[in-house]
Structures are given as C-alpha cells and as structure tokens.
Amino acid sequence: MAVELEQILRPIDHPYPPFPPKFMQVASGELMVIRQVTREEIPDILPHVEPLIHVERDYYDIVSVRVYAELLGYYRHRVQDEYVLVAQINGELAAIVNGRFATPELGVSLHTLALRRGLRIGAHAFAAKMEYHLDVVGQKEVLIVAESPIGFRRWMIEYNLAKRFEIPHELGGVPSYALTKEIFDKARGTLVVGRRPVPEDLLKKAQEKILPPSNPPKPPPDLLAATRAAKDPTGTAILLQRWKLARPASQSDAGGQEGTV
Amino acid sequence: MREVYVIGIGITSFSRLEYPLSEIAAYPAMMAMRDCGIEKVDHLYVANMGASRVSGQTALASAVVDTLSLTPAGAEAIENGPASGASAIKQGFMAVASGLHDVVLVTGAERMREVNNLEATDFVATLTHPIAEYIYGTTLPSLAAMFTRLYMDKYGVTSRHLAMVAVKNHDNAMNNPFAHLHQPITLEGILDGPEALTNNPFVSDPLRFFDFCPVSDGAACVILASKEVADKVKRPRVRLAGVGQATDTHAVHEREEPTDLLAVRRAAEQAMKMAGIKPSDVDVAELHDAFTILEIVESEEVGFFKKGEGHLALEKGETRMGGKIPINPSGGLKAKGHPVGATGLGQAHEIVTQLRGEAKKRQVKDAKIGFTCNFGGFGNNVVCLTFMRED
C-alpha cells in the first residue's frame, strides 16, 4: 500500500538534456565552475542553506527557506522536472540556482542564492540557468519573478524582461516577467559568459566534494536590532549586554568581523 | 588661535550595521573616550548626511548626546553632504582653537543600507543641482563618468589606471579589519580575463562596477582637545595642524575648466599652508576615492603630482604601500566603504592611527605628517585636513 501511495505522490520526470558544465574567471581571479548536481548531492548542499534562513538582510531568509524547500522537494521527489545548478570556487559552494520545466516550451525560474558576495556570482549563476532553459533545452521562454530589490534590479532591469502579468508565477502567485529567446540574445554579449569544456582537474575538484562556503552571509549579532531601530531607537539595555564593554581597551582588537559594530 | 590635538579615536566596521543610527554614532564615541580615558566632554558634533531621509530621524545630535549620557553638553548635527565628516571636525577645531571649549567630541555616522540600493542611489543624487542636474536622472556615478571621459580624452588616463586604483585599494583593505570589502580582486578578473566584462560591467561608461565604492553603514569618532588637556593624556600626540575648505559651482557643467577640481586645490592649499607644510612633506594621505578616477585627480589637485600626471605616478607604484606617498592605506572609500556622513571621520581615524604608529600590517613607515581630503558633492564642497605627529 505504502509503495503504491508513494507511486501516486511521486511525479514522473521527463527526460531533459543535462546542463553541460562550464567555468569562468571571477573578479578575484579565481576560477568558478557551474555544474548541475544530482539528486544524491542535495544532502551535501542543504546544511549550507539552512543557516541563511535566519539572515533577514537582503531577503536571504525568504529566499533560502524556499530554496531549502525546493531542494528537499527535489530530493524527496515532490517537484516535477526540477533541476539544480551550483557554482563552486575551489570546491566551495558559491551559489545555488534552480528551476523547473513546466512544459517543453516553457521554463520556470525558481531561485538564485549567492553564498559569496561582491563578485557577481549570483549574476553568473542566473545566466547559466537561463542558458540551460533557452539554449540547452531549447525552450521558448522562462517565467521569472524577483523576491528582493537586488533580484529585481538584476533581472527585470538589467535584462529588461518582458511582462507576462496575466500569468501568476509559481512563487507566490505574483505577476510574472519573462525572459524570451530574443531578450536573451541581446544580453548574451555582456551577461552570459563561460567557457567549455571545463578542464578535467577543475571539474574533478568540484565534483569531488561540495565544500562549505568560506564567508557566507551571517545574521546580525542582535536579532532584535531591526525591530529596535523602528520601535526603540535608544533601547540601550540589550545593547550594553551584548557589547560586553569589558572587552580589552585596545580598539584595534575590537570589531573587524562583518556584522559586529 | 590655540593649538588643537586629537586625543582619542574610535571606529566601527564599515559594512552593514543593523542598529539604530544614534547607537551607531555613539559606539565609536565610547571607544574614543576609552582610548584617551576621558569621561566628560564639553561639546559634541555629530556628522551625518541622510538621517532624516534614510533613517527617518531628525535632530540626531540630541539622540547621540543622550545615548552617551553626556547631557548637558552642547550637541549639534553637521550636514555637509559627503563632506559632513571633515566639516564636523573643522567645527570642532574652531571650537577648541577659539577657546570656547577644551574637549570636543566629533562623531559621524550613516546608515545607508537601511534602504535598498535604488533608494540609496537616489538619496545621494539629491545633492546634485535640482533643476539643472537631478531631474535628468543624474546621479553621482554619472557625473563621475562624464568627468572621467573628459579626463581620459585630455590626459590619457585609461580604464587600466582606474582598475589599478581599485586593485590597490582592495589589497590595502585586506589589512584593515574595519574595511567593508575584504575581497582581493585582480586586473585579470576585472579587466583582462574573458569574463571581465561580466564581472565588472559598465555602470556608467567609461566607469565600471569596480570603479565605485560600496554603499556602507558605519561610524567613526575623534576627540579634539586643547594642549593642556592633551598633555594629560598618555597617548601618542597628534595635532590637527591645518584645516581648509572651499566650494565650487553647484552644477558641474558650469565650471570653467571641467577637468579641474578647484575646490580640492584650494582647500588643500589652505590646509597645508595653515600647517606650514608643502605637499611633498606629506607621508600618508587618505583621499576621497568614491570613484577610482577621484583618487588620481585628487592626488594631482592636492599637489602630490603635477596636473595630468597622477596616473603615471600610480603606474610607477608611488601611491602604493611602500611607495613615495602611500594613498588610502585603509582601502579608501573604494574598499573600506563610504558611509557618507562618517567618511571624513573615517579618514581622520586612519591618519591618526597611522601617525600614532598603531596601524599594524598597514602601517606606513615613520609617518609623521598625514593629510585627508573629504570631497562633498561632485567637488562643490571640499574639506581638507592636515595632521602632524608631535613627539
């Protein structure tokens, strides 16, 4: 009985061609590999997404909690025709992007999650995802929405996406934007880059193990800070406890970590 | 006029600070007071540009003085665009030099990341001329870009020179624990590599992504005092030896020679003349590199190099750590960050740290004379300061 029920619950994936891995050089001079991960690799990724659920800044919380759900849904066979690409630098997880194929013609972009900031890694990873839909699979267009202002600026404005407001997007039912082949071709020169094939040792290093991100976004030291800013601009009681004023007087020893004052 | 000394300094990380603005401003003040062992001050100046617009708070100085329990000391907020920080130091200098006060605390704070990037861009753009610039969609990056194109045409500055400034300042910031960007970049990654155009896209041509400073939160503080007070403080003695300020036309297109930054030239002249020094006497400088081009041009206008030769000095490595005149050992606005109202104080903090010999891995050897240039508007209100180590 249980087996049969699972059979009903589990969607049947259609065969789509895999994403051919590519690599590129990022601003730091390091080489980054973008490749598709298998279902079996998902448990290696989840632990690095989970901490971001508690990072409110830049909407990391809502994006990562949904990515977590989508990755789990993929792993446990609850989302149809989903794929997951990762970007890795020296094996370290730098970005996760995912989406699914609604029909052979129509793609749905789900999420882009950057785990290293300041090198336009998210933009590279997003472009790879679009390349997968339009070039590799040959779809006509991809439906997209943004959940953060950064995303909106990157996708809707930089690519100048078409409006498909009559179609509610799978993410939250909000009006969709669409990337068409034509718009993608215009952006190709500047936004879509990468080299193939990936040198064997580079690819091997990436596939060997997904290493934890070295400097992922972290929650602020005081989870109440954002609330206090609006409601209690001089709420110093909690602050004093946290700052631990007994720290050594030499100020050059204090601070330094991102997020600490 | 009495002599004015910097007796205490403090700073926060320049990054994202999710605290109320008044607390961000108060924190470096606490550090500065601990730094010099002072418990009471006569007066506070609080430098800030956008509290009322970005943080929704007015009368910031009243909030800060109360947060620090320093009432009933007088307190005022100083707003002078991105030059608010150095302007506030200048006010503190005047208060001590005139004999009105003996100990003045000058703190500067900004919380720009409270709003999204589109709003932050627009907030800074409101300093442009409302009728002749702002309504066209002009932002500071676009003014800098048009200025850069003129400079490239006239003096042969190239994108490579601009990228060299960025790489240098990112490298310097690696040794600054307070810097916003701890991320080395390479010429190959941002300029020469096959993916460079995507890594470092045009934001406002000819300027690209890595030609711009990040949007930062942050705060910094200096405590200024008279000689009598400074004598009692057991910290290396640094004197605020010169202040200078000059303005230029509000609309950038109105300037007679559009590649000149006359306000920088005049403010620097004043600040050096008051201190009795020449540009060649300066050992270390913090220049306002909100855009990479500005570091090159300011290095000329303040007199370190001849007009049109700043990029050549950069090529020779003269502005690098260990060079003839190291510029922006802190990483500059480019990599240390640019919390607009606090930037002038951040520059002063770095220079005092350098002159005290406490800059650790980024220490400029034997630095005795330091200089800062805090650039407001697009060069329409500039404040320069000269600091001297006294033994």
Next chain:
Amino acid sequence: MNLEIYAYKCRKCGQLHYPYRMMCKKCHNNEHNAFDPVPLPHKGKLLTFTRLQTLAADFSVPDIQLGIVELENGIRMLGQLQIAKPKSGMAVTGSVGVVRQMGYNTYHGMIFHEAK
C-alpha cells in the same frame, strides 16, 4: 507649443546664468528679480557623455544617456541624449521633452539628438 529652457541674463551687466541664480556671479547685482529669462539655444557641441545604468527607482527604463553640451552661446548644460553612437565633439540639437516622471510630477528638460 514650443517649450524652452531658460538662461537668465543680468539686467545690469548682461552676464548669462544657467542654472538660475539670485545674485549675478559677475557683478553681484543685488536687486531682486534682476534677470531676464532668455531661451537657451538648441544647437551645440557634445563635450562628454555617459550611459547610466543604475537609476533611481522612478525610472522604468534600464538606462538613460546623459551628456554635457556646450551651446552656441557658450553656455554649457547637462541634458539627456538620444543618440545611437555619441562622440565627444559631435554637433547636437536639443528639444524640450519629458525627462522624468516622479509620482504625479512631470519634469521637462532638454533632450539632445544628433544634428542633421
């Protein structure tokens, strides 16, 4: 209707100002309303330009072109450009049009095109 952008001419010394000033920058004439509005010429030479890709939120286009133009009478002004391949020094002609819409407020300004 032909819209114009105005420069302001000092009644005392004839100095042209753009943008507007309360006191003359040359003779420092200190009389209220001592300026005559003079329409800015529409022809000029492009001095410098840029394509700006980070705009305030009220713009719904991905980028705008801005440039500084030296007009026939020597006055310089900043304006928007609608020129496929702008070049420093090229001849341009301007027309007044909508340059920005902020909420219910419409702002007019000079938009330059390549001179025919």
